[in-house]
Structures are given as structure tokens and as C-alpha cells.
Amino acid sequence: MSDKNGQSENENKYLDMDLLRFTTAGSVDDGKSTLIGRLLYDSKSIFEDQMEAIEKSSKSSGEKGVNLALLTDGLKAEREQKITIDVAYRYFATPKRKFIIADTPGHIQYTRNMVTGASTAELAVILVDAEKGLLTQSKRHAFLSSLLQIPHLVVAVNKMDLVNYDEEVFDHIVGDFRKFARKLDVDDVTYIPISALEGDNVVDKSDNTDWYNGPTLLHHLESVKVDASHNIVDFRLPIQYVIRPNQNFRGFSGRIASGRIRPGDEIMVLPSKLTSRVKEIVTQDENLDVAFPGDSVTLTIEDDIDISRGDMIVRKNNIPNIGSDFEAYLCWMGGENLELNKPYVIKHTTQTTQVFVEKLVYRMNVDSISREQADTLELNEIGRVKLKTARPLFYDPFQINQQTGSFIIIDPATNATIGAGLIRAGSTKSELDDPLVEEEELTDKDMGTGKSGRMNQTPEPETGSQAPVSPNVHWEPWNVPREEREKRYGHKAAIFWLTGISGAGKSTIAKELEKRLWDEGKQTILLDGDQIRHGLCGDLGFSPADRTENIRRVGEVARLFFEHGNIVICTFVSPYKKDRDRVRSLFPEGSFFEVHVNCAPETAQDRDPKGLYEKAKTGEIEGLTGYDADYEISEKAEIVVNTDHQDVKEAVETLLDKLK
């Protein structure tokens, strides 16, 4: 028996390492296995005996040289068929970081595996064969990555050696991918030309690609920010286990899904809605001052409240949705097709209960990113569904919170996991437009050439995606959290989004509202459409794409002010429901108020405060909302004001009521 702990400087080195989980996807023969083999080999993660074993295998199957791909082919049957049929996990480390690769196969029928592998990934490497160009299969992978909200994408253009390391080939594929990615919800895309076989730009910078100034794949993997998908705002602790060693101790254990917590913080327990305060965050080593998303913790609380597995601890002023009816994207993984209104079992956070799929709203065609009518979902198909659970769940939209927005479906007859779901933002009452699926049915050809409706209406931004993040820029957590600011200002942050046709009275109401808040000593700011279009959005016109971009930028600006504790007032025509919904999704439930300022078109034309209707009538301008362009009314608007019947004061009172 020994206790020989060496102590030195050296020992602490690994304490600085962090962990990146990523997934790899590509079509068959794009070189995925070779690439992983290369990463393992060049980062010296392969051992001699493993190398010997694959040399032996390579020889016995008559291949020349060593087949690096064999390193990652696990099971016997696959080795015989030379295909990967499941998710396999690979490990390697550099002095900076440990990596876990979820290696998923590229076969058409294995959407299920890609979804599985991607569910825990913070980055996806999508392989594209330089000779073949961007194929449907890669688009599917990109789409799934976006659906699963993987924060970082890498498009690795492989087999550059076969195209003489030609810059044009690379640029062409990058161009194609950008066009496609614009339809997706991906933030950060990095493009790297590589040869997995020869090693170019995988670990070491290649001499064959002088024209490429970006990072090598490994360098990028080492430097990309981890935890980008963590939500540190909304505290959610699904209770996993109750620790009760004796009468005097009751600890509530679980892994923090999001947000952070400190001793003394006020909490609420769901579903009982009883409130208390955190007493201690207990661990075997020492009690903690603060705990973060991903931490496995045990909390004790001040009051004697009955809490059991499946309950959730949250903050009193920031609670998730509580309900049994919601909508989700469902990826079907069962051999038998989805049956509507059949009792299945749902597992969501630490709750397990019965669930019915009441309706299949549509099936997604993953290849063309369009909707299709369907009666059922088959293995590897994805659809938007309405669900009803036997007990209410405590959930957030997947886009905002991956841990409380995801679930699996289990077949009670076989106990197999047959579905994976992502809970959608927004209420279940209305048929919302999808943030993920374009209205137009685009064919592959359209995507490639950019001929479809929206593509030509806005200049191509360099980053290419719809909600872009500049390359190599990463989100930093707020220095002073909103809650702290709210405490100091003495009120909660909120956002009023005044929307409606020109001349409806948005600005008048907004100005009056701002004055009132100011007089009450509230922290407030007014963002006005015309002002924004003078500076921040001066480069945008009024095409649908430009309007969308305009609203996107404003939403982001509003969010910054919101996070700084302001009551933000925005006045924007914002005619598209979808755009407003996207803004709504940026804010915690209950803090965003869509105010539809409405009046009869005649009234607005009479008022014509900016002379716009006059210009429209004479044909000087086109596409004026309320004249020759439509305004999409949303059933979700929290407040509707009709200025034909209500005066400014009355309208402002209605809004102020919401803050009480």
C-alpha cells in the first residue's frame, strides 16, 4: 500500500487543460476516418501496438501503406464491410486541451447517429470532398448541426491534393456553403483546406496552400472557445437525487443545467412554487461560493420543503415554461414508425412521464430544407410535432437552453429510445413560422446558383450566415449580471416592441412611455426605426432580407441594453412575424412584450406623419407596409393597442400595467 504523490510544478500543468467535444460528419469516402486517424497520429495519440495492429490489418486486406482509417473502425462487422455504422468516441489531447470526438457515419440513413453524436458536441467538422464539391449529404450535416445548435462549424475541404491545392476549387466550395448556410442558424463557420491523407493543414501548416492564411484544423480546435453553448443566465437545477444520511441533513443533488447559484440566493421549487434560499453548496472537498452550468452539485436550503427527483430548482424571478402542451422538432429513431396519439414515455431533464404525439405538423425534407405533408415519421426522419404529456414539464426552448429544451422518447413496449426532441420557442397556440425552414421550397439547384427568391436581394455578407458572429470573436459572460443591475435599479429589465404600420402611432406612444418611465426614475432607452436606419443600419434597404437583417441587428442591440438592466422601448414596423419571434426568443419568458399598435389603414394614411403614403401613392416609393406591402399580424402579441379607439395616455397605461 503506498501513497506516493509526487508534488511539483509539473503536476499542475494539466489543471489548466480544458475539454472540447466535437463531432465529425461527412459522406462515405470523404475521408473522415482518415482525418481522425491523422489527428490521432500527428498529435501522437496512437500507440505502437495500435499501429502494429492496423499495419497488420492493412496488409491482410491487401492495401498499400498504412490505412489510418482503420484506427477508427471499431466493430468486427464494420471492419468486414468497411463501413462505420454507429457513433464511436475517440480521444486525444494536446498540451492545451483534451478532445472527445463523436465520430458519426455519413450514410443517408443514419441521421439518427449524427443527431446522437451532435447532441453533446460544441463543434462540428463537416468534411467536403474537394473533387466532388458540396453535396446534399454535407448540407444535411450542416442543417442538423444548426438544428442542434452546435455553436461552431468547421468546413474541412478535404483531398486538396487531388485538385492540386487549387485556391479556386476551395473558394468555390466556400461560396456554395455560404449561400447555403445563410438559411441556417449557425453562428461561427470556419473553412479550412486540408488533405487528410498527406496531412496538409491538419496539424501543421501546409506549404502547398500559400494562399490560405487561416489556422490549421488542430490549431482551430485548440483555440475555439468552449462552453459557448452554456446558458449562464437562467438558473435551472433539475433534481436528480435526494441525499438524506440522517435527520439533520437533506441535500438536493443534480447537475446544473444552466445559470449559476450562490449561497443566500432566493430560489423557487417547481412544481410546488414554494420559495426559500440556498443555504450551502456542499461538496466532499469544500463548500462552494458559486456553482456554474455543468457542475454536479448538492444544495441545502433554508426551509424544510419537500423536494424529490424530477422537481426543479430555479430562481423566483426567472422560471421556465411549465406545461404539458408544447411543440418540438422530433427526430425519429425507432424501427417502427411514429404513431400519433399512442402512449409513449418521455424523458426530459430528470422527469419521466407519459406522452402523446398529438399532431405531426409537417415533416422536414432535410435535403432541400423544406416542409412536406406527412402522416408519420419513419426512422431517420425529422418533423415538427405537437406533444401532450401526462404531467407538466419545466422546459425552455432548445434554442435558449439545450438541457431543459431537449428530451427523448421511449417505447414502453421495448424500452428502446425511439425519438429525440428539441422543444420549439413560442407558444403552441399559433402556427408560427419556422426560424429554421424557409417559406420557399428551394431545390438543390437553386441553392447552388443562388437563383431563388431571397438570394439576390441583399449583398452577400462576408460571414455568410444569418445570425453571424465574426470569425474568432467569442461571447464573454456579462461582467455584472442583469440580476445585480436590476437589484440596484430597483426594477426588472423589460422590452416593449412596438410594431405596426407607418402612422399607427408607435412613436407617439413610445415617447410618452419613455417620459413616464424616466419620471418614475426607471432606467430606460428608446430605439427608434429612423434613427437606427441612419447609422447602425444605414447600409440596408427595404427588401425582405434587408428588413430581416435590420430587425436582427436591432434585436441584438436591444438585448445588450436589456442585459444592462434597461426597460427597452423599440419602435419598428417589423412586418414579419418571424423576425419578431426571433427577437422574442432572445429574451427570457415574461420580459418581452410585443405591442401591436394598430389602426385602420385609412387613419394611418390620413395621419401620414412622414409623408410616406403620399410618396407611395405617387409611386415614388415601393413596398410601404400598410400600403402595398403586408403586415403579418401575430396572435402572440402580448398587447394590442388600437389608436382609432384609444388615446395615447390610455395606451401608455396599458403598457405600464405590464410592469407591475
Next chain:
Amino acid sequence: MSNPKNQARTTHLKELEDEAIFIMREVGAQFERPVLLFSGGKDSICMFHVAKKAFYPGKIPFPLMHVDTGHNFHETIAFRDKLVEENEVELIVGSVQESIDKGEAKEETGPDASRNALQTVTLLKTLKEYEVDAALGGGRRDEEKARAKERFFSHRDVFGQWDPKNQRPELWNLFNGRKNPGEHFRVFPLSNWTEMDVWQYIAQEKIEIPSLYFTHERKVFNRRGIWLADTEFVNRQEEEKLETHMVRFRTIGDATSTGAVMSTASNLEEIIQEVATARQTERGNRHDDKRSETAMEDRKKQGYF
């Protein structure tokens, strides 16, 4: 471990520990009669350490189970007994010797005779006897090719068998432990750990491990490139000459099949250095895996650990 105070940044070891604790608690919550398979090797020692943390300040709510081949190094058994005593945990021992005596298992013969395959018989029998519905194992995915696709929650049918084609997909943090009567799960909380992680964790947490892992002088002989210890359990052939070397073990299993490595590593720091530069996987020294290229996979299908 030391906790970062006001920052969300986390180390890989902290994240692996958080994940393993989560798995442990899921097992505690989802199953009625779990056990922790304890071999006395570093992985199961780590797993035990994590289990203590998971249920602190409570006790680990399940017993340890050791499948004793009867061919263990004495140091391993002594270590096991001390750990059990110090932590006041329950220990269930499944004895391969007993299975042989009762005729449930048949001892292999010849120079390569090993009780490795027989362990499966005793393991399955003991699991059945105690109506175990979840057995926590220290298996890691980096150990061997066949393990790379293993799930955290690995479903076994009534015969204890693993069907690699019929594994349940595991998504996010959602682990499906539902099963029919008679079936059970093997659960691997350290799935995502590598050999290096385990060593680093042992060093960080200052976990006590058997002396076999540190260099010591021992009589060994070479069999097809593997240094086996001279013990009463191994049929050493005449041409296999005994030599005395400074060796240590990278894994601790059956004395008949666990190979020693030449090493001067006498503390954890030196072991970590050695692992960092090692060119052989730890299983490369496991005699039983060398028998055929898919040896591990075949054993797993039959219900091996």
C-alpha cells in the same frame, strides 16, 4: 478538488468528474439493486472515489462486487479489504474457484491457461444471485476498439449479452435505464476518461492505489513479448527463464494475464511522465487481448466486463 471561484471556466478533469457523478446519481435513482464492480485496479478505485463524492455526505447507496479469479495478486486483495474496512462499505465476492468447484465453469489447461474467460460465468451468476439490475464498471472507451462504441448505459439481455447493433442511442444528459425483468445494465461512468485522465485524477485527488502500480523488484519471465510475474498461478515453461527486474503494472488483473512493464516510476508524477511518452496502450500488455484481433469484442458479446 480546488474549485474555480468566480469563473465558469472548468478543467477537463472537473468536467469528467461532474459527468461521472451525474451518471452515478442516475444509477442510484433509476435502479433498485445496483453494484459497483470493484477489481482493485486504478479504474475501479477512481470510480469508487467518484461514487463517494456523488453521495456525500451520505454513504454510497450500493455494495461493491468483486469477481475474484483466485489468481489475484496478494497486494490487490489486501488493498481491497482495507478499502472496504475503512469506508464501511458492503463487499460481495463472486468466486471463480467456487464456480469451478461446483462444475459451473471448467478450468482451462495448457501453458496459457487463464481464468479470464471463466470470470464471465461467475460474474453473471453473482449478478443473478443478488438480482443486480445495474453493475457499474470502470471501463473506458479509449481502452480498446470495441469499447469506443460502448454506451454509458449498456443494456444486457437476460443472458447478460451485449448486442452492439442494438444499443440505445444516448443523447444529451438523458440516460434510458428502462428494462424488462431479468435484464440488467452495465454502466460506465468513466467512459470518457483516458488512461492519462485517470492518472492525473489520481494525482490531483491524492487517491491511494496498490503498490503494484509503482516500480518494484520482481521475478518475471518473458512470454511472447509480455513480462509475466512468477506466481503460483502461472504454468511457467522450462524454456521461460526467470529474470529479476524493476517493473510495475499498468493494469491490475489476473496474475496469469497481466503483463509487467520495465519501469523506474516510483511516484505518480513519474507515472504520468511515463504514460505521456508510452508507446503501448495499457491493454497491449494484456495477454488475453492478444489472442485474436477481435478478442475483446467476442468476450464482450458473451457478457464480459
